[in-house]
Amino acid sequence: MALLQISEPGQTPEPHQRKRAVGIDLGTTNSLVATVRSGSAEAIAAEDGSVILPSAVHYAENAITVGATARHRAGEDPYNTLLSVKRLMGRGIADVKSFGDQLPYKFAQSGSGESADSGMPAIETVAGPVNPVQVSAEILKELARRGREALGGELDGAVITVPAYFDDAQRQATKDAAQLAGLKVLRLLNEPTAAAVAYGLDQGEEGTEAGDKIVAVYDLGGGTFDISILRLSRGVFEVLSTGGDTALGGDDFDRAIAGWMAEQAGLGTDLDVATQRALLDSACAAKESLAEREQVALSHGNWRGTIDRAAMAELLDPLIDKTLRACKRALRDAELSVDDVQEVVLVGGSTRTLRVRERVERFFGRAPHADIDPDQVVAIGAALQADVLVGNKSRDDLLLLDVIPLSLGIETMGGLTEKLIARNTTIPVSKAQEFTTFKDGQTAMAIHVVQGERELVKDCRSLARFELRGIPPMVAGAAHIRVTFQVDADGLLSVSAMEKSSGVSADITVKPSYGLQDKDISRMLQESYAHAEEDIAARALREAQVEAERVLESLLAALQENGAELLDESELNELERAMEGLRLAHNGGDAEEIRKRIEKLNDLSEPFAARRMDVSIKRAMQGHTLDEFDND
């Protein structure tokens, strides 16, 4: 059989060689990267041993620093030290204004040149305007670098986590940042789902229809609180509801304790920055040591005092009460009561605080899962999923089916929304809708896509405006334009359109309301290479080569599996020639040529891929006959 004699492509890795995959928790305050090594998932440390990378980026005229070093500049150089940019991802100027003075940056209406109409806020720095996607990309680049160092080579893929409530624009912005950072995104995964995966909650015994498992993920970080209620039903992870407070976290605990200290020490309320900082540091240290001790000594200047667990509980309880009220609301949104919750998972550094654990345990009436470091649990779950997705581990039992968090709709007459895809629909999903022209000879039409649950367009989030052009001129109402909205497994929307009677596919221009267009991304890529003095051609070549390897390897495995039965000799010969062509191009140095060859091979192998899908369908149906279901 000729196909078994195909030689291994020049630099294609052995099929059984482990792929390099990482899970990334891109957080508001802190970020980290994890991977699976020798069968277990662990966070990857930087050279200095630290695992957590503060989500801080400092811009100087000719240098960008990321992490702890950057964060330390926040005091002296606040305008050029960007913190918490996650809050700005996929947001517009108006949203930014609503944050008020939480973010002390100078916002420009837009970035340079073409992103002027993207509606995305740009922050003025000494290095010029930067947008949140670019800032996030800097953080991702540092995490990717750690991944490469630890795994010894280019990464094959990454799973990046996002909050469950992130809408399409926020998810797209995250994916754009990954693209800018040169990462191949295997999947955007919901943070609470990742945490549940880290604890192996997906691996329970197969439930029955009545045996759904309800999981509450309580995530208290430095500055944000999130509660998510998930349902695990027969391997399907479904986010039932989310809630929280974007301005409540461990930092508020520190402030409460520091305020108490200032009062005890008789310092008054008008404190200088240095005093405030010193008080906050002692407060934070006291909070942490009370997890192990009954009481700790405190001092500031000449003042000496102690704080015990009871006194601290009194200070923290009003804040914890707020989180528990959000839990109640989330349960009510999910139409569940607290007794329905079977598992509780703790996420975020602030859940180390003893009082938080006590109160959460009392509220839910069960001990929460807290064995995995709460700062790392999301990244660890992402790493486990990345390991499966990249193909290192075959886990037929692991199937994470996500749902779309908010309904997708289009604007109709009178500013009303018509829902096309309801929230909590399992993704991927596609919906087709027919439109017609209302004027004779009309050749174009605009479609406004929004996301949200409300009836009025103005109460929903605008996602994008699509313009259809090239509709054949007809009398009004004669054209039938079928527009297909597709949401992929990451929750991202794409739209295609076709005029049915003529078969003409209409051109679609997408104008994201708060996002970047492809041309913005390529421009920013160019800019970032200019900064990093990295050779853009070398990068493009390497990316093309990696894609070529992926395509060749996957096709080779497919051919070995069932090439002989599904292809005739001429098809096989043609495919082999195209593969050889790609292999040669791969070893040459022309990225453009490689891309062309990949495209050609993809076209040629498409019928083969479709036939393989049919075989899979038949295999999945094996052992099932119509009779089996004839028992009604």
Place this chain on the structure above:
Amino acid sequence: MSLRQTYFEIFGLKPAFALDRAALADRYRELQREFHPDKYAAKSDREQLLAMQYAAQINEAHNTLRDPVLRAAYLLKLAGVEVSPEQTTADAEFLMQQMLLRERLEEVPSEADPAAALDELGEEVRGLYADEQRHFAEVFAAGDLEAGKDSLLKLQFLIKLQRQVEELEEDLLD
């Protein structure tokens, strides 16, 4: 090519209204295990795209078959009967009953015990909905498509009413 299969064929079920829900759920998971884009994350872009289309089709088929109203409409569509949103049943007695039920729903908040009144109404609506489903199954199995169409129109009325009952239940909870 399988994207052209009917939803019933995709799930290996015979095209009837009565349906083994457990079998549907089992087959759904088996199919997603095979075609979910996660299984193709390391494959070429073309294969990923194909997998996404299959998975979307499987999800759409699953959503249609597990929902009684969508399932009934789909069965009629396969039999060549399309029901447009403007159509309504001509059964005067049924329409009168609907009007009375709606009036009762509107009066619930002003009842002495709204929760009890709503419970009673909800129970009745759910009963009518279940009865109508049985009726659809019978007439469709007997090949009476006209009666099937009328039954679908009634099912649409009843599910809408049931949703309104549920919405009011939520409001009363707050």
